[in-house]
Amino acid sequence: MNKAWWKEAVVYQVYWRSFFDSNGDGVGDLDGLIMKLDYIKDLGVDVIWLNPMFQSPDKDNGYDISDYYQVMEKAGDMKVVERLINEVHQRGMKLIMDLVVNHTSNQHPWFIESKSSKDNPKRDWYIWKDGVDGKEPNNWRSYFHPTPWEYDQTTNQYYFHSFAVEQPDLNWKNPEVRHEIYQMMRFWLNKGIDGFRMDVINLLAKLEGFPDTETPYNLSYLGNNPGIHEYLQEMNREVLSAYDILTVGEIPFVTPEDGLLYVGENRNELNTLFHFEVADDMKTWDMITFKQIQKRWYEGLNGQGWNSQFLNNHDHTRQVTRYGNDHIYRVQSAKLLATMIHTLPGTPYIYQGEEIGMTGVKFNHIEDYNDIAMKNKYLEEVAKGKDSTQVLKDLQLLSRDNSRTPMQWDNSENAGFSVGKPWIKVNPNYVDINVEADLNSHDSIFKYYKKLIALRKEHDVMVYGDYEDLLEHDDKLYVYSRTLNDITWIIMLNHSDDEVELRLNDMYAQKENTLIITNYADVNEEESLVQIRLRPHEARIYQI
Known part of the structure; x- marks a missing residue:
């Protein structure tokens, strides 16, 4: 496995319209992001991923682009983008942008x-x-x-259109289309951006002949079709190979074997990928399934390609709500999930607000939601005669708006996000859960993230270490090792609301160990590793 800066990086995703509003119009903007860059820098991350800010009618929050060379008025203008790139670089960070080239706006x-x-x-x-x-x-x-x-x-x-009616798919079989897209990519790379997060990049190639399917609700026929790797290898030859950048493909419907075709180091396509075996396929937490997913992907890519680690983003419910405990153990649970994401094999991604334990929302009325996918599904199900209250309830957990509510900066009106009316309602719990309160807390989630990120920069074992699951069949405890040369770290996670006893192999009793980090303040550092009682949502890392 070759070393690379992007393998060692930690990425922070900024959904700019919900991050910070600088001009009071209720929508976050790029000037607002610039004003908060020191906050992101203080966390210790290396890369900022910026969601689309191109010219758009905004039917799907910027993923319907009408001009790839212009900036949406809500976000700012080209001068602000240039200043953002410069300000990010001045702070020693990098900036990657969304590449949305499966489709455009119908107003393009x-x-x-x-x-x-x-x-x-x-x-x-x-x-x-x-x-x-x-x-x-x-x-x-x-x-x-x-x-x-x-x-x-x-x-x-x-x-x-693979997505909304307003988002017609481009025909990638046409070489003129590909040439135009490559020219646009060079434009932005020459502006100084440091890479791309590639939106549904495996959907570019379509099934020849568009035949009927026996399983129309299984959308896998939309992706990974013949021709996709030829397109990406051409993209690499024509554009990507000329720049030292990070490319991460959003690639649904893939197994590790498929994934390796996109990110294999001998394939000349992409650096890394997001797969969705967790975020799309695991509606709520399932420990055994999660362990199996991690093992298969580690074994499938090990030494040949690179993975990404994430549990939430702008399309998926906040992790502490969906996969953790956002009530009495919110702080411990948020830290446990962070420990896991930052110690599993692959590049960790942080979604804005995750670092203070922001939670998902449940609005009472469909009118309070903006998510076009959710609203269309709601109308479709109600039209079938289903009870509207039950339909709303069924759709709430996985609504994309769960993670799109404004960043909670303080307990002032609108959570300090805007002096105007926010484009989407603020989560009511901002009064208690906000950046200011978290930074002033003795139990700060932000400061825990900061320490985890610092550890990752200091210890290659977190990045390049071999991975082994030590308790594959336990449905509450996730215990695994990362080993690099003669250094072994043991990560212990009690992902449950119960106190659980952990018994490790006696071999660990004979070895010296050092407690690296824990999310409970009162851990006995002399405790034997052979028999440990882990409290609800307790996380520990030991160096052996």
Whole structure:
């Protein structure tokens, strides 16, 4: 395994519209991010991942881009972006941006031309098909809609959209499209950004012929299709290989074997990836399943490719609510999850607010939600005659808005996020859970994160160490080792609300050990490692 700066990095994700509002319009912006860069720097992270801030009608919070070379007015302008890049670099950090090239907005000039007529030069820049027997071209679904096909009366054909109707998919089979995208990527890299998080990058290649499927609700037919690796290898040759950058692909529907094809060090495609065997497939915490996922991915990539570690982001409910205990053990649970993410193999990602233990929300009315995927699903289910209250309840846990509420800076109005009315409601618990309160607490989650990140910079074993699960079949305890040369770290996590006794192999009794970090302040550092009682959501790391 080769060493690389991006393997050793810790990434902090900024969902800018919910981070900090500098001008009082209720929407976070890039000036607000610049004002808070010292806060991020103090945490110790190396890379900031910025969600899309390109020109957009904002139907899907910026993931519907109408101009790749302009900045959304809500976010700022190009001068602010240039200043942001400079300010990030001045603080010794790097900046990566979202690359959204599976689709554009339906208001992008390319699409407006494409739909104008069948013989327009840009017609083939998108995917157009005739209907079949007066219906859609096939029986597929989209992520946000019961069908991925939208009928256009002007040309009497359907266009394809993997997501919202307003997000038509680009036709990557067309070399002109690919050339245009590569040119845009070079533009931003030459501006000084340090890489890309690539939105649903494995969806670029479509199944030849668009055949009907027997399982339309299993959307895996949208991704990993023949041609995808040729596209990414071409992208690497044409653009990526010329820059020392971080590339991380958002890649659903993959096994470790598939994943290695994207990130294998001999493949010349991407540096690393997000897979979704946890975030998409594990609705609530399942210890045994999680252990199995970690083992398979470690064994599948070990020595050949690189993984990412995350439990929440702008699309997935906050980790302490979904996978931890956000009530009486919120602080301990938040620290335990942090310990786990920062010590498992791969690059750790922190989603804004996670470092103070922010929780998910449950709004009482569908009107309080902005998530287009959730709102469309709500309408679809209610139209079937289902009880609207139950439908809302069923959709709440996995709503993307759970993680999109404004950053909670202090206990003043709107959590110190904005002096105006926020674009989405603030979580009511901001009065107690906020940055100011956490930093003043003797039990600060932020300071625990800061210590974990500092340890990762000081100890290569956290980054490059071999991984072994020491208690594969325990459904409460997650105990594993990381070993590099003659150094072994034992990570002990009691991921439950109960006190649990941990018994390790006697071999550890004969070895000297040092307590590296713990999320409980009163741990007896002389305690034998052979028999330990771990309190609810207790986390410890020992060096053997």
